[in-house]
Amino acid sequence: MNIIDVSKLVFEYIRRDDEGNVEGITTAIDHVDMEIKQGDFVAVLGHNGSGKSTLAKHLNAILYPSEGTVWVDGKDTQEEENLIPIRKSAGMVFQNPDNQIIGQIVEEDVGFGPENLGVETKQIWERVEESLKAVGMYKYRKKSPNRLSGGQKQRVSIAGVLAMHPKCIILDEPTAMLDPSGRKEVIRAVRALNEVEGITVILITHYMEEVIHADKVYVMDKGRVEMQGTPKEIFAQVDKLRSLRLSVPQVTLLAHELKKSGVALPDGILTTQELIEELKKVR
Amino acid sequence: MIREITFGQYYQTDSALHRLNPRVKLVGTMIYIISLFLFKEAAPFALALVFLAAIIKLSHVPFKYMIRGLKAVIVLLLITAVFNMFLTRGEALVSFWGLTITKEGVIAAVFIALRLIFLIIGSSVMTLTTTPNQLTDGLEKLMGPLKVIKVPIHEISMMMSIALRFIPILLEETDKIMKAQMARGADFDSGNMIKKIKAMVPLLVPLFVSAFRRANDLAMAMEARCYQGGEGRTKMKPLKYGKSDVLAYVVLAVYLAGVIVLGKWL
Numbered sequence: 001m002n003i004i005d006v007s008k009l010v011f012e013y014i015r016r017d018d019e020g021n022v023e024g025i026t027t028a029i030d031h032v033d034m035e036i037k038q039g040d041f042v043a044v045l046g047h048n049g050s051g052k053s054t055l056a057k058h059l060n061a062i063l064y065p066s067e068g069t070v071w072v073d074g075k076d077t078q079e080e081e082n083l084i085p086i087r088k089s090a091g092m093v094f095q096n097p098d099n100q101i102i103g104q105i106v107e108e109d110v111g112f113g114p115e116n117l118g119v120e121t122k123q124i125w126e127r128v129e130e131s132l133k134a135v136g137m138y139k140y141r142k143k144s145p146n147r148l149s150g151g152q153k154q155r156v157s158i159a160g161v162l163a164m165h166p167k168c169i170i171l172d173e174p175t176a177m178l179d180p181s182g183r184k185e186v187i188r189a190v191r192a193l194n195e196v197e198g199i200t201v202i203l204i205t206h207y208m209e210e211v212i213h214a215d216k217v218y219v220m221d222k223g224r225v226e227m228q229g230t231p232k233e234i235f236a237q238v239d240k241l242r243s244l245r246l247s248v249p250q251v252t253l254l255a256h257e258l259k260k261s262g263v264a265l266p267d268g269i270l271t272t273q274e275l276i277e278e279l280k281k282v283r
Numbered sequence: 284m285i286r287e288i289t290f291g292q293y294y295q296t297d298s299a300l301h302r303l304n305p306r307v308k309l310v311g312t313m314i315y316i317i318s319l320f321l322f323k324e325a326a327p328f329a330l331a332l333v334f335l336a337a338i339i340k341l342s343h344v345p346f347k348y349m350i351r352g353l354k355a356v357i358v359l360l361l362i363t364a365v366f367n368m369f370l371t372r373g374e375a376l377v378s379f380w381g382l383t384i385t386k387e388g389v390i391a392a393v394f395i396a397l398r399l400i401f402l403i404i405g406s407s408v409m410t411l412t413t414t415p416n417q418l419t420d421g422l423e424k425l426m427g428p429l430k431v432i433k434v435p436i437h438e439i440s441m442m443m444s445i446a447l448r449f450i451p452i453l454l455e456e457t458d459k460i461m462k463a464q465m466a467r468g469a470d471f472d473s474g475n476m477i478k479k480i481k482a483m484v485p486l487l488v489p490l491f492v493s494a495f496r497r498a499n500d501l502a503m504a505m506e507a508r509c510y511q512g513g514e515g516r517t518k519m520k521p522l523k524y525g526k527s528d529v530l531a532y533v534v535l536a537v538y539l540a541g542v543i544v545l546g547k548w549l
Contacts, residue, residue, distance in 0.1 A: 057503075088509055102448065104416055104444070108414065111519035116511065117509055118516060118517050120517060
């Protein structure tokens, strides 16, 4: 069964002048279709302004479609009574770690979601413990979030969502404000959730290195889905990606350039290991 | 300089005071403040000092940490003391330029300064040993009866806890904006008062803009985590009175009685 179904989604931002007259309409999402299976790791790529964050907000019923429909776990996001069940089954992690941590202590923040859901006190503690352990932040549970690094804060945010026992986690550029080591930390935690706990992950990002392990990749530009497929299929089309102002991983780029200058390599090489293997074959 | 303000911040350690029910601490702070303003004699103040010293010792928070909080209000303290010194009528000690310092004035100034210092340290002990969440939980519980007359207690306490959480973040941001502007030649330190205040405007505008942006983000994050007001919410750390809380109430009652006895009959 599909955990998320997006059908002909259109979203328009309407700009108004001071009197409230419509000045202009920006179409942020333009007829997007998307099907995401339970347990998948899906990445949505796009440069700034491609509509990927707007899309993410639809999956959590923070924004509603102008046209088309979004179903999360079989529920239409436009029905008001579905709001809480949808937000419960599709948790969301945002870009800025400082602006989404509510508690003054790590464990209190992780407990915020379950508290809102009306979970019993004893179970809240169990959930907090298991979520913090899942992201490797259990030993920081008594710390103030202000004393953590960016990557650690983001892992706390993920734990906060996990504690609500979602079927699916949407991460809206969770690594955009982090340094390289923080990025790795967060991506490792997210992959573990997907592989070990079987939670569906939708990762919105513009870092190519983060999507090579995804099951499926969507590439967005100007509100449309321009490409979709496995990472291999996507990264085989280096020139098209470049025309969408996206860079490819360095290894892929190297392989691409080598191929162009006559080395017999296959398309869509994603890791250094792979390139080494293929180069060995060539000799 | 900005980071030195400790008022309203939590100091993480483990102590009997940290474990106390926040309601006890709130009531205790209130009783302590009232006790400071009940009498003007030296004896109750001595008791208040002893009590405060004992509390500080119990809290395991370094004393230096609390004193830092005083720096922020030192100007206010001086102004209050000076005004008291000059404006209280009584036996003249010295007079110059048509102003007179009176004996009563000096005494009043000392008392008011002591009161303020005790008050600030006393209440910062509470905020240093209580997480904002506990604090607002405590307030919510204490003011619970007001819900009957439709006072939005839960919302008020939520706003307070969020405000407290963002104090250090916004302070850090102010520091950052200040440095960024100083790097481009902004001058915050020279000139007279009016000039200094005018120099703050380019600091406040970006600060407000960013605060609103943060507020917007935070509201979204809270909604995404199913926040829908106080109704149907459970507590991760429900407040329950324990033995030590009862003991603390007894200690408070003894203290208050002691102050009253000392003030009335000595």
